[in-house]
Amino acid sequence: MPTETSVPAETAQWWRDAVIYQVYPRSFADGDGDGIGDLTGVRERLPYLAELGVDALWFSPWYASPQADAGYDVADYRRIDPAFGTLEQAEALMAEAHALDLKIIVDVVPNHVSDRHAWFQEAVAAGPGAEARDLFWFRPGRGTDGELPPNDWQSVFGGPAWTRTANPDGTPGEWYLHLFAPEQPDLNWNNSKVREEHENVLSFWFDRGADGVRIDSATMPAKDPALPDFDPDAPPVPHPYIDRDDVHDIYRSWRALAESYERPRALIGEVWLADPVRFAHYLRPDEMHSAFNFDYLNCSWDAAELRRVIDATLAAHASVGAPASWVLSNHDVTRHVTRYGRADTSFGLSLRQHQVLTDLELGTRRARAALLLDLALPGGCYLYQGEELGLWEVEDIPDELRQDPIFHRTGGTDIGRDGCRVPLPWSGERPPFGFSPEGASAPPWLPQPQRWAAYTAQAQSGRPESMLTFYRTALGLRRSERGLHGADFGWLPEHAPGVLAFGRGDGFSCLANLSGTAAPLPADADVILASAPGFDPGAAELPDDTTVWLRRR
Known part of the structure; x- marks a missing residue:
C-alpha cells in the first residue's frame, strides 16, 4: 500500500468544509454498453468532476451484491460487483482521483448484509441453535406452531420485518429479522465477530486509499436483545432498534481505527434523528467526524423555517466541536428541483409526494438560490449527481420498469426512489444521451426523458446561464473566497x-x-x-x- 506522508492539520481535516459529490455508480456513466453505470464510466468522467470543483466523491455501494436494494444488500465487501468492474479498477479509480486532488468516500452498511452473504447462507443451512445463527437475529415464531412473527416490528420498506425460514428437513423453521427487505438480514452487533469483521472491512478500504466512509442507517445496528413489541404511536424509551445508547460503542471503535492512520480517515453518518441533542451524540470527538443534515433537507422553502434549522444545526454541532453539513438531495429523496416547484416544498419519508403538480421553472429558480445559500453556510456541503445539470425527479417511469423494493413491497402505494436514480445525460439529442457508448448493447437500466436533451452536460457546457456553468462558478468562488472558510x-x-x-x-x-x-x-x-x-x-x-x-x- 502507498506510504503516507504527514500533512497539515487543516488539510488532514478536509471534511470540515469540503464539497462532497455523491456518485450513484449504476446511474453515473456506463463504460461497457450494458446499460448499467460502472467504474470505467466514472474513470472517464473524473476530469469532469475535477472541473466541477468538488473536493471529494462519495460512492454508493459498489460491492458484490445481488442488487435487491441497489447494492445496499452487500454480499462481499472485498469484491466489486461484476456489473461495476473489478477491485483493481476501484484501486485505479482511487489513485486517479487522488491525482486530481479528489478524496474518495466509500459506503458501509453496518445494519445488515445480503441474504447471499456467506455468513447468512451458512446460518440458514446450519439450522436452529447453530453458532452461525448468532451473527443474525433468528428467533422462533409465536403462535401455536410458530406461525406468527416473533414481534410486531415493521420493515422500513413496508410489511413485516420478519421472514420465516425452512429447516434443513424442509419443515417451517425460525424467523429472521430484516428492518429493510427480506434480502437484507440484520446483523447481531452483540456478537464480537460482527464487530471484528467490520473493522477489518474498514481497514481493507482505508489501506487501499479510501479517505473516509459513509455509514448507512447509522442509528440502527444496536437492538434491544429482548426484541419487545413496538407501538410507534407510544414509543418506549429507549427505542428498541433506533438510536440506542450502545450503538455509540461501535463508532468509538471505528473512530480509533480511523485515527490510527497518519492521515486520519473520515467517518460520515447517515443519522436520521429529530432530536438535535441525540443527533450531536454521534459527533462527539471520539465518534463520527460529520453527519448528514436531514433536518435541512426536509425543511420547506421558507425563511423562518430555514433560519430555525440553521440555528439549531450550528448550535448542535458547536456543542461537540463538529462541522455542520448541508444537503438538498440524495439517492433516497425526491430531487429538490421538483420539491421546490410544489406548493408543499418539504420532504419526509413518510409523506413522499409523487405525481403532484410541479412548476419546474419555479423549482429551478429556487434550486439555484438554495445552492448559493448552502455553499455560504459554515461547514461541508453534499451534492447529488445530476443536480449540477438541474435534473428533476422522473415520475412517469412505467411500473414494469421500476426496481425499487419500496415500490414492490407497498404494492405501488409508495412509488419509491427510482425517479431520482435515472441515469445521467451527458451528450447527444436522444437517449441514452452519452450515458452508454455509441452502439451499446442495452438501453439504460431506467428510461431517460427525451426532454433531458437540453440538459446534457455537453449542451450546458460553455453556456453562461446554464445550471452547470452556475455550479462551476459557485464552487470555484467558494474555494477561493476566504470568508467562506472557517466557522x-x-x-x-x-x-x-x-x-x-x-x-x-x-x-x-x-x-x-x-x-x-x-x-x-x-x-x-x-x-x-x-x-x-x-x-x-x-x-x-x-x-x-x-x-x-x-x-x-
Whole structure:
C-alpha cells in the first residue's frame, strides 16, 4: 500500500468544509454498453468532476451484491460487483482521483448484509441453535406452531420485518429479522465477530486509499436483545432498534481505527434523528467526524423555517466541536428541483409526494438560490449527481420498469426512489444521451426523458446561464473566497422578514430572498455572484427566490 506522508492539520481535516459529490455508480456513466453505470464510466468522467470543483466523491455501494436494494444488500465487501468492474479498477479509480486532488468516500452498511452473504447462507443451512445463527437475529415464531412473527416490528420498506425460514428437513423453521427487505438480514452487533469483521472491512478500504466512509442507517445496528413489541404511536424509551445508547460503542471503535492512520480517515453518518441533542451524540470527538443534515433537507422553502434549522444545526454541532453539513438531495429523496416547484416544498419519508403538480421553472429558480445559500453556510456541503445539470425527479417511469423494493413491497402505494436514480445525460439529442457508448448493447437500466436533451452536460457546457456553468462558478468562488472558510457566522439584523442575511467574515455576506416580493440590496456592498441568470450586479433590489453573495465596501 502507498506510504503516507504527514500533512497539515487543516488539510488532514478536509471534511470540515469540503464539497462532497455523491456518485450513484449504476446511474453515473456506463463504460461497457450494458446499460448499467460502472467504474470505467466514472474513470472517464473524473476530469469532469475535477472541473466541477468538488473536493471529494462519495460512492454508493459498489460491492458484490445481488442488487435487491441497489447494492445496499452487500454480499462481499472485498469484491466489486461484476456489473461495476473489478477491485483493481476501484484501486485505479482511487489513485486517479487522488491525482486530481479528489478524496474518495466509500459506503458501509453496518445494519445488515445480503441474504447471499456467506455468513447468512451458512446460518440458514446450519439450522436452529447453530453458532452461525448468532451473527443474525433468528428467533422462533409465536403462535401455536410458530406461525406468527416473533414481534410486531415493521420493515422500513413496508410489511413485516420478519421472514420465516425452512429447516434443513424442509419443515417451517425460525424467523429472521430484516428492518429493510427480506434480502437484507440484520446483523447481531452483540456478537464480537460482527464487530471484528467490520473493522477489518474498514481497514481493507482505508489501506487501499479510501479517505473516509459513509455509514448507512447509522442509528440502527444496536437492538434491544429482548426484541419487545413496538407501538410507534407510544414509543418506549429507549427505542428498541433506533438510536440506542450502545450503538455509540461501535463508532468509538471505528473512530480509533480511523485515527490510527497518519492521515486520519473520515467517518460520515447517515443519522436520521429529530432530536438535535441525540443527533450531536454521534459527533462527539471520539465518534463520527460529520453527519448528514436531514433536518435541512426536509425543511420547506421558507425563511423562518430555514433560519430555525440553521440555528439549531450550528448550535448542535458547536456543542461537540463538529462541522455542520448541508444537503438538498440524495439517492433516497425526491430531487429538490421538483420539491421546490410544489406548493408543499418539504420532504419526509413518510409523506413522499409523487405525481403532484410541479412548476419546474419555479423549482429551478429556487434550486439555484438554495445552492448559493448552502455553499455560504459554515461547514461541508453534499451534492447529488445530476443536480449540477438541474435534473428533476422522473415520475412517469412505467411500473414494469421500476426496481425499487419500496415500490414492490407497498404494492405501488409508495412509488419509491427510482425517479431520482435515472441515469445521467451527458451528450447527444436522444437517449441514452452519452450515458452508454455509441452502439451499446442495452438501453439504460431506467428510461431517460427525451426532454433531458437540453440538459446534457455537453449542451450546458460553455453556456453562461446554464445550471452547470452556475455550479462551476459557485464552487470555484467558494474555494477561493476566504470568508467562506472557517466557522465565522452571524445573522445580519437590517433585513426584512423573509430575507435570510448573514455574514461570514472578511466582509463577505449572503442574502437569500424568500419573502415573495423584491427586497432592497445594501448600498454599501458589491455583488460577487447571484443565483438568478442575467442578474444586474448594479441593481438596487433582489428579486424573490434569489440569493446573492456580497462583499461589503
